[in-house]
Amino acid sequence: MIGFSLTDEQRMLQRTAREFAQNVVAPAARQVAEQPDMVPWSVCGEVYRQGAELGFTGLLLPENQGGMGGSCVDLALVMEELGAADVAVAANYFSLTATMHLLISRFGSDEQRRRYLAPVGGRGPLFSGALNEPNVAASDLFSPAPGPNIGIRTTAERDGDHYVLNGGKVAFVTNGGVADAYLVLARTNFEAPPAMGMSMFYVPNGTPGLSFGKQAELIGWKTAHHAEVYLDNVRVPGADRIGEEGKAGMLLMAVPEMPIGLAAAYVGLARAAYEYARDYAKQRVSWGKPIIEHQAVALKLADMYVETQAARLMVWEAAYACETDPQAAGMLKAPAAKTFAVDVAIKNAQRSVEILGGYGITKEYASGGYLNDAMIGYACDFTREMLRLGMVPFL
Numbered sequence: 001m002i003g004f005s006l007t008d009e010q011r012m013l014q015r016t017a018r019e020f021a022q023n024v025v026a027p028a029a030r031q032v033a034e035q036p037d038m039v040p041w042s043v044c045g046e047v048y049r050q051g052a053e054l055g056f057t058g059l060l061l062p063e064n065q066g067g068m069g070g071s072c073v074d075l076a077l078v079m080e081e082l083g084a085a086d087v088a089v090a091a092n093y094f095s096l097t098a099t100m101h102l103l104i105s106r107f108g109s110d111e112q113r114r115r116y117l118a119p120v121g122g123r124g125p126l127f128s129g130a131l132n133e134p135n136v137a138a139s140d141l142f143s144p145a146p147g148p149n150i151g152i153r154t155t156a157e158r159d160g161d162h163y164v165l166n167g168g169k170v171a172f173v174t175n176g177g178v179a180d181a182y183l184v185l186a187r188t189n190f191e192a193p194p195a196m197g198m199s200m201f202y203v204p205n206g207t208p209g210l211s212f213g214k215q216a217e218l219i220g221w222k223t224a225h226h227a228e229v230y231l232d233n234v235r236v237p238g239a240d241r242i243g244e245e246g247k248a249g250m251l252l253m254a255v256p257e258m259p260i261g262l263a264a265a266y267v268g269l270a271r272a273a274y275e276y277a278r279d280y281a282k283q284r285v286s287w288g289k290p291i292i293e294h295q296a297v298a299l300k301l302a303d304m305y306v307e308t309q310a311a312r313l314m315v316w317e318a319a320y321a322c323e324t325d326p327q328a329a330g331m332l333k334a335p336a337a338k339t340f341a342v343d344v345a346i347k348n349a350q351r352s353v354e355i356l357g358g359y360g361i362t363k364e365y366a367s368g369g370y371l372n373d374a375m376i377g378y379a380c381d382f383t384r385e386m387l388r389l390g391m392v393p394f395l
């Protein structure tokens, strides 16, 4: 049985997300874009607070843990709306945090859930995942080969009932420097393949030995924060290891909602790039008529619509599979949806730039910004190549 109709509650959630996206997210993104020297969090912190109040950060948490008890389809609906207004706000603040809340809910102990998910300053905590490292290909995470020289080098060594963490993470670490807490990956076994030799630790901001370095300056995603994370003899109680020792790779695979939320945000970008170009094409005149009446332009717009719809359906189906077939969702459908949605976003953004002619590459018009934001999706949360290679054993 296949059904594509949304429930009344889902329509209301979608409407709430759309209003929030248009009235709060979009103006904040414009404010940051207009003042490049501004610290994005000084504006986005309030956006995050308001979104958390609407329940978006705890969207996937069960109601008895203070969440909305929402499904991954609900997440996809919200992220598409936020992504259409600003993909970086959607991806970095809301999708990442909602899915990290879920990871903690799914794999944390009762005591960890109570402590880690407790409100900070009247709102849900902002999380960050510190996984990858400079001078280590992030793609190593997918390496089936064991070896001490493959994969991350940050170490977690036992010292009584604590672990001691040492290492450094890439300047790409999302929310680095502004997050309330970091989920840090560290190696507890150098002999196993990377995905089977890492453990995950909860390190709250302010922990002695935790510090931040260079901030990645990206071509887009101007509303986001990324920074290097350093761990210098950071002492983490054994009670703050999430999941079993050496099983962090499995934890990440078991939250397909993470790539699906990101994919949905990129469907939002694909939609926004299409709608922006369509509206422009209806009013720009050449050869005496609106350019949408020239077939070369019209077909581009039709393709943009078709592919956005295809990406949306893939995301929805992957989201639905999170409940019906989590294994297939994690191993095949979520990476496929993220790959496809980002590819469509990149193509739509490029077509949008083309339809605007010379104006497409100016800062005054949105299309160029869409293209920069779209390209970032390629490498963020693993590249198209890695995601597809990861699927191969399950084909």
Ligand SMILES: Cc1cc2nc3c(=O)[nH]c(=O)nc-3n(C[C@H](O)[C@H](O)[C@H](O)COP(=O)(O)OP(=O)(O)OC[C@H]3O[C@@H](n4cnc5c(N)ncnc54)[C@H](O)[C@@H]3O)c2cc1C
Binding pocket: 128, 129, 130, 131, 132, 133, 136, 137, 138, 139, 140, 169, 170, 172, 173, 174, 175, 218, 221, 226, 376, 379, 380, 381, 382, 383, 384, 385, 386, 389
């Ligand atoms: C905006 C943004 C946000 C990010 N946020 C975070 C974060 O919050 N936390 C974090 O830890 N990291 C984060 N990252 C890091 C991100 O996960 C990596 O940049 C990404 O996985 C690519 O890794 P890499 O740059 O090391 O590329 P590499 O692994 O060096 O790969 C380089 C190229 O080679 C290809 N390649 C590599 N190995 C193979 C192979 N075996 N077969 C075929 N092709 C291969 C890749 O597809 C790619 O095209 C973020 C990155 C970006 C851009």
